[in-house]
Amino acid sequence: MTDGIPRPKVALIAIGDELLNGQQLDTNSAWLSERLWALGWEVVNITLLGDHEDQIVEALAVQGRKMDLVLTTGGLGPTLDDLTRHAVARAMGVELVLDQAVVDWLTRLFESFGRTMNESNKRQALFPAGAAVLQNNFGTAPGFRIQHPGGAWMASFPGPPRELHAMFETELVPFLRATFPAVPEPRMASFHLFGVSESDFAAEVGPWMERAAMPRMGVCASGRVLKVRIEDSGPAGHESMRVFEARVAEFETRFAPAIFSRQDPSTALALGQLLMKESVTFACAESCTGGEIASRLVAQAGISDVFLEGFVTYSNNAKRDRLGVPQELLDAHGAVSGPVVEAMALGAAKACGARLAVSTSGVAGPGGGSEEKPVGLVYIGVAIDGYVQSHELRFPDRGRDLIRDWAATSACELARRALVARLAGPGTQKNP
Amino acid sequence: MTDGIPRPKVALIAIGDELLNGQQLDTNSAWLSERLWALGWEVVNITLLGDHEDQIVEALAVQGRKMDLVLTTGGLGPTLDDLTRHAVARAMGVELVLDQAVVDWLTRLFESFGRTMNESNKRQALFPAGAAVLQNNFGTAPGFRIQHPGGAWMASFPGPPRELHAMFETELVPFLRATFPAVPEPRMASFHLFGVSESDFAAEVGPWMERAAMPRMGVCASGRVLKVRIEDSGPAGHESMRVFEARVAEFETRFAPAIFSRQDPSTALALGQLLMKESVTFACAESCTGGEIASRLVAQAGISDVFLEGFVTYSNNAKRDRLGVPQELLDAHGAVSGPVVEAMALGAAKACGARLAVSTSGVAGPGGGSEEKPVGLVYIGVAIDGYVQSHELRFPDRGRDLIRDWAATSACELARRALVARLAGPGTQKNP
Numbered sequence: 001m002t003d004g005i006p007r008p009k010v011a012l013i014a015i016g017d018e019l020l021n022g023q024q025l026d027t028n029s030a031w032l033s034e035r036l037w038a039l040g041w042e043v044v045n046i047t048l049l050g051d052h053e054d055q056i057v058e059a060l061a062v063q064g065r066k067m068d069l070v071l072t073t074g075g076l077g078p079t080l081d082d083l084t085r086h087a088v089a090r091a092m093g094v095e096l097v098l099d100q101a102v103v104d105w106l107t108r109l110f111e112s113f114g115r116t117m118n119e120s121n122k123r124q125a126l127f128p129a130g131a132a133v134l135q136n137n138f139g140t141a142p143g144f145r146i147q148h149p150g151g152a153w154m155a156s157f158p159g160p161p162r163e164l165h166a167m168f169e170t171e172l173v174p175f176l177r178a179t180f181p182a183v184p185e186p187r188m189a190s191f192h193l194f195g196v197s198e199s200d201f202a203a204e205v206g207p208w209m210e211r212a213a214m215p216r217m218g219v220c221a222s223g224r225v226l227k228v229r230i231e232d233s234g235p236a237g238h239e240s241m242r243v244f245e246a247r248v249a250e251f252e253t254r255f256a257p258a259i260f261s262r263q264d265p266s267t268a269l270a271l272g273q274l275l276m277k278e279s280v281t282f283a284c285a286e287s288c289t290g291g292e293i294a295s296r297l298v299a300q301a302g303i304s305d306v307f308l309e310g311f312v313t314y315s316n317n318a319k320r321d322r323l324g325v326p327q328e329l330l331d332a333h334g335a336v337s338g339p340v341v342e343a344m345a346l347g348a349a350k351a352c353g354a355r356l357a358v359s360t361s362g363v364a365g366p367g368g369g370s371e372e373k374p375v376g377l378v379y380i381g382v383a384i385d386g387y388v389q390s391h392e393l394r395f396p397d398r399g400r401d402l403i404r405d406w407a408a409t410s411a412c413e414l415a416r417r418a419l420v421a422r423l424a425g426p427g428t429q430k431n432p
Numbered sequence: 433m434t435d436g437i438p439r440p441k442v443a444l445i446a447i448g449d450e451l452l453n454g455q456q457l458d459t460n461s462a463w464l465s466e467r468l469w470a471l472g473w474e475v476v477n478i479t480l481l482g483d484h485e486d487q488i489v490e491a492l493a494v495q496g497r498k499m500d501l502v503l504t505t506g507g508l509g510p511t512l513d514d515l516t517r518h519a520v521a522r523a524m525g526v527e528l529v530l531d532q533a534v535v536d537w538l539t540r541l542f543e544s545f546g547r548t549m550n551e552s553n554k555r556q557a558l559f560p561a562g563a564a565v566l567q568n569n570f571g572t573a574p575g576f577r578i579q580h581p582g583g584a585w586m587a588s589f590p591g592p593p594r595e596l597h598a599m600f601e602t603e604l605v606p607f608l609r610a611t612f613p614a615v616p617e618p619r620m621a622s623f624h625l626f627g628v629s630e631s632d633f634a635a636e637v638g639p640w641m642e643r644a645a646m647p648r649m650g651v652c653a654s655g656r657v658l659k660v661r662i663e664d665s666g667p668a669g670h671e672s673m674r675v676f677e678a679r680v681a682e683f684e685t686r687f688a689p690a691i692f693s694r695q696d697p698s699t700a701l702a703l704g705q706l707l708m709k710e711s712v713t714f715a716c717a718e719s720c721t722g723g724e725i726a727s728r729l730v731a732q733a734g735i736s737d738v739f740l741e742g743f744v745t746y747s748n749n750a751k752r753d754r755l756g757v758p759q760e761l762l763d764a765h766g767a768v769s770g771p772v773v774e775a776m777a778l779g780a781a782k783a784c785g786a787r788l789a790v791s792t793s794g795v796a797g798p799g800g801g802s803e804e805k806p807v808g809l810v811y812i813g814v815a816i817d818g819y820v821q822s823h824e825l826r827f828p829d830r831g832r833d834l835i836r837d838w839a840a841t842s843a844c845e846l847a848r849r850a851l852v853a854r855l856a857g858p859g860t861q862k863n864p
Contacts, residue, residue: 020475022466023652034454043452048478220455290730291723294744298722301798301832310744312726318741366733400733
């Protein structure tokens with residue numbers, strides 16, 4: 001990637017018994033990996049260990065010999081099983097020393113909560129001799145960084161994600177940039193696609209995905225969305241930059257209809273952003289998704305300007321009473337049908353005066369499937385300015401949760417595409 | 433725990449470049465940890481590695497010397513960067529051999545999809561010499577297990593969670609029970625509590641939570657829910673069993689009002705199960721939670737018998753038009769207020785004829801807060817059989833997602849408690 005400058009290597013060590021008995025998922029390491037990758041670092045390995053000082057010391061020693069940087073998360077609390085600072089001191093062969101400035105800061109912090117600092121909290125003011133303190137503005141556990149005589153840097157962060165994220169950005173990133181100034185941050189482009197299967201995608205891009213290709217392309221399928229990443233792994237310089245930019249531009253053109261976002265894998269976010277940008281009012285009428293579409297939209301700050309109302313019409317009565325779906329339509333086609341989702345979408349739009357409305361009805365399982373309407377069959381209706389259309393989707397039966405997730409993801413994207421088409425000009429078929 | 437029999441030790445190794453650049457969270461290891469713990473095993477460490485054969489071989493060799501069992505996940509696909517089987521063979525010092533029975537099975541499997549097996553898929557029929565094949569009924573990558581001359585067992589599983597989970601249960605668990613018959617599965621009781629803070633809990637249980645206590649108690653707070661685990665770490669036998677059972681019984685009595693579930697941390701599941709058991713019809717009217725409560729209930733199979741309707745009334749118009757909240761009430765108190773959530777809950781119940789209804793309205797942020805109504809202020813209304821009450825909750829401002837999550841979790845539990853009280857007899861104050 002970098003005229004002979006290899007990416008510096010980093011190992012992550014996550015510490016805590018709760019990570020080894022299934023009580024707590026380690027999301028910190030994945031977060032750090034993504035950030036470090038973007039900063040030009042190579043995460044070589046991640047180790048999860050329990051609260052055992054000897055094991056932590058051994059892992060620090062092993063990784064410290066091989067890496068440019070070792071980061072730990074967790075084990076900086078005030079209790080006796082918070083052992084990270086002791087382990088780092090032992091691995092470095094130095095003593096722990098009390099930092100009076102941190103004691104004073106902790107004392108003031110507890111006073112500001114109206115509490116007296118417990119003696120055990122003083123443990124959080126102990127640091128390996130020679131370490132620099134990393135300030136924590138969201139908790140009582142400061143972190144620290146220290147350089148091993150062999151050259152490797154070590155830095156330790158508390159486990160709560162909010163504290164880790166803020167401290168990493170403000171306390172470590174500037175230090176890394178200053179200390180490793182030659183590391184170029186890699187060029188990277190990401191795309192999120194809907195409606196293309198992983199195997200069709202692989203066939204379409206062919207050699208672009210080969211392991212030795214430059215730039216390198218990675219793809220990962222998640223919940224009906226393909227996440228594609230194009231990474232510049234060639235040498236620095238104008239030629240490499242030109243090849244990278246040409247590839248990104250060609251990709252964008254070739255997959256334009258399928259790409260719904262560069263930055264984010266959420267189809268609901270892409271829909272919400274377009275609604276807000278264009279000031280288009282929105283409603284949803286949900287049967288099998290049961291409020292999931294509404295919840296994904298309401299997750300976005302500012303959506304109240306355009307999100308008028310959500311109808312969770314799981315029962316036939318609700319479809320009839322709230323959305324005006326005719327009983328004859330329900331009798332003739334069943335609730336899981338194209339005509340019913342079209343009536344639901346039109347009914348939702350009309351009930352609250354929204355320009356765009358999306359509706360869902362499907363067989364999410366585990367029961368309720370039939371030969372004609374198997375588990376996984378989902379209809380999605382989209383109404384825009386009085387025009388309406390419906391889509392029939394057949395998902396594999398991978399369980400109720402996934403079917404509902406895929407239905408919500410698909411509904412948001414089908415609604416967004418209908419709106420894009422409508423904004424581009426007329427052409428949708430009017431239907432009643 | 434076991435008359436001198438230590439828990440056997442296991443190391444987990446998760447393999448894949450996507451685990452080291454933040455593209456994919458490793459949920460497999462946490463799942464395996466929880467299952468292995470329940471089977472009496474001690475997970476000593478977890479290592480995440482990229483698709484680099486040398487690193488995998490080294491990790492297998494290191495762990496194979498220390499552990500009774502090493503499990504790998506990932507890297508069993510058909511492509512050139514799927515290296516697990518090669519790495520295990522090298523670590524064991526054996527050749528890879530083609531298993532013709534697996535080739536035949538793969539050929540038939542592809543035929544059943546209407547496809548011809550690719551030559552590259554034959555890679556999935558290669559196994560280290562001497563390995564036993566672990567059958568995969570949900571994908572094309574079989575796993576395998578093999579014993580190291582030094583005594584340790586190794587087993588390799590594919591990365592997709594659905595395949596891993598099924599194969600672990602059917603292909604490995606019976607083998608482990610047969611091969612390590614002396615391992616007693618630990619006695620464990622779990623409780624899920626709402627409405628108790630972690631520090632109040634710690635003060636209340638006192639010495640029960642000490643590290644050396646027997647049985648041992650672990651607690652972890654997640655989204656307004658405390659997950660408590662009581663583990664029998666004493667020796668086997670009647671006396672230990674008696675102590676464990678007495679502790680569990682005492683805990684259950686002491687925290688009865690706060691415990692909403694033994695098995696599951698979801699307050700929505702506890703509510704849904706009670707609704708179905710008692711055949712009580714339900715509706716929800718959501719402002720700040722925006723469909724999240726409905727979605728959590730509709731996630732439960734069979735809920736259609738009792739879940740009548742959800743109203744996502746994010747706008748004041750919707751609160752007025754759909755739920756009949758008087759405009760004067762909105763003007764006098766604001767949408768985020770006790771009187772409004774009470775009117776919302778009563779209005780939702782009335783609109784669809786539900787016995788129980790819950791409503792939410794709050795300031796989820798990031799904007800919209802004021803001194804009087806700061807970000808994090810949430811009101812929850814609960815109506816049951818025409819009686820109604822409201823609750824004022826003040827959450828810390830930890831961001832929109834968490835505030836909405838906490839509000840939905842709280843609303844479900846407050847609704848469940850109101851229903852429990854109602855079922856136990858009258859006593860709720862009528863409040864038209």
